[in-house]
Amino acid sequence: MTERNGQLSSRDKVVRAAMQMIGENPGAKLSVRAVAARAGVSTGSLRFHFPTQRELQDEVLTRLYDVVVPAEKIHDRTVPARERLADCLRQVLAPAGVGAGAREAFHLLHEQFIAPEPTEKVREAYAAIEREGLRRVEFWLTVLTEEGALAAGDNSRRARFLLSVLNGLSLERALPAEGSVLQAENDTLYLAVDAVLGSTTC
Template sequence: MNDTRDRIVAAATAIVVEGLETRPSVRAVAARAGVGASTLRHHFPTQRELLETVWEKMFSDQYPDERIHDTSVPARERLLECLMNLLTPIGEGGQAREFWVQLLRSFEGIVSNTRTKSALADFSRGADARVESWLDVLSAEGAVAPGDRSRQVLFLLTVIDGVAIGRAMPASGDLDRARERGVLEDAIDAVLTP
């Protein structure tokens, strides 16, 4: 990326991360990046393109995936590592419960707030794109079973969601890492070639 484009993405990302706006306006991003609106539009003709770039940057920063490309490590192990990284911010036990409480509080009123719904949809698309990119890498190596890619992505993310919620449930006896790993390995085996 060039310096101006980097500044625009950094400004938009900062606005989202700081919670100032879930879908930052062109004017706010341009002002924060120190560029004119026309310069921003030159680099990002639509707000959707800007937001997709922001979500990709946020996912890349939060969930590094360089090892997905390391063919010296078995595909199953690389995908497991990437999926486990998705669980890192959630924590375990009390920390996981607090994570879910805060998440649910932050989305109170989501039904009536179109901007919040749009931000959540953007986040969901970002997660889908991230997992799909991992499967694309492994597919190019012949490691992914044939099938509907979007369904494979949904399946893996649904399992991740279940494990994440399981971490927060006190009745589950706080899932241990070995059981989590086993569940994720079962899910991975369902999408990789035998």
């Protein structure tokens, strides 16, 4: 984040406050008033930098993904494409953990997006998360396509498939299981990656 004379800019104060709110509650709606108050800026200042709530959500989620899965990981050609893609996907699952951590993450997801009536605000909040996840996975697939490790095709469709696999795996992490959840998860991730890397029509 940029600093001016040792101080954060008002834009960066807003982003930092919003990231803290998401860190405390992944389903936080990031209302203009709440974020502005947390950042110590006026709502007018927040609106100057982020005219819409969607722009703010997209910026925050992009920054969070950059922390969880740095973009350079997919560019490391010393690692086979299969391993790079599986590792990027694994990193998306990592923050929730397994067992109690995964159950808490699923509980928050349920509380924020499944249990409540699907109001416009609920839809917008979930759409922002989904949009950034899709954008990030499409980016990884585009990198692999450009280097020739993946045949040209519909990367949006492939990304949706991989995100569906991640959604299922994140739920499995929260459920009681016999044996190693992580070993079974690893097998599933490689099966999904191999399906995508071997695809020509998707």
